[in-house]
Amino acid sequence: MKARNLPKLSVSEYITLEKESDSRYEYHDGSIFALAGGTMNHGLLCGNIYSEIRNGLKANGSNCKPLSSEVKLYIKSHNSYVYPDTMVVCGEVEKAEEDKNAATNPELVVEILSKSTAEYDRGEKFHMYRQIQSLKEYVLIEQDKAVVEVFYKKPKTDLWKITRYEGLNSVINLRSLSLEIRMSELYFDIEDLLQ
Secondary structure, eight states: OOBOSOOOOOHHHHHHHHHHHTOOEEEETTEEEEOOOOOHHHHHHHHHHHHHHHHHHHHHTOSEEEEETTSEEEEGGGTEEEOOSEEEEESSOOBOSSOTTEEOOOSEEEEEOOTTTHHHHHTHHHHHHTTOTTOOEEEEEOSSSSEEEEEEEOTTSSOEEEEEEESTTOEEEEGGGTEEEEHHHHTTTOGGGOO
């Protein structure tokens, strides 16, 4: 990600910039980063994971709800606003004080990896996400091969268990939501592109 060549912005200036430019930016304590457009695979995977989670939660009668990549997440400990590819909030959506369009309490966050963001999603971004008290699970989805990594935080600890799922016959277990998702459904419509 590249920062725009601007002086440091306050949160209110950042919110105004997004409204006036009709563009999306990540905000990190005054610095902003423009979000690039995604690939076809990225778009399909965003839709598929959102749909699979939504349908599963609905079938289970859950009070949890998925939020698409259009919704911001505020990470108070870093004074950062980011746009996860999908996040799930259980119960009432808690909102940031300065931006009522930003959630603060996801239990699960999903990122679809790309060559330009994979290192950030696995490193600094995951570090920021781990500071969110409500977060129980972090899901990383490869877009050019059928590989998913799920990081699950063991209750009442700071220990994260990593489970890697490979191949279209695997079934992903999302413990925080009591959901299973077939890799073949997650990668639906892009199987021919996975070479």
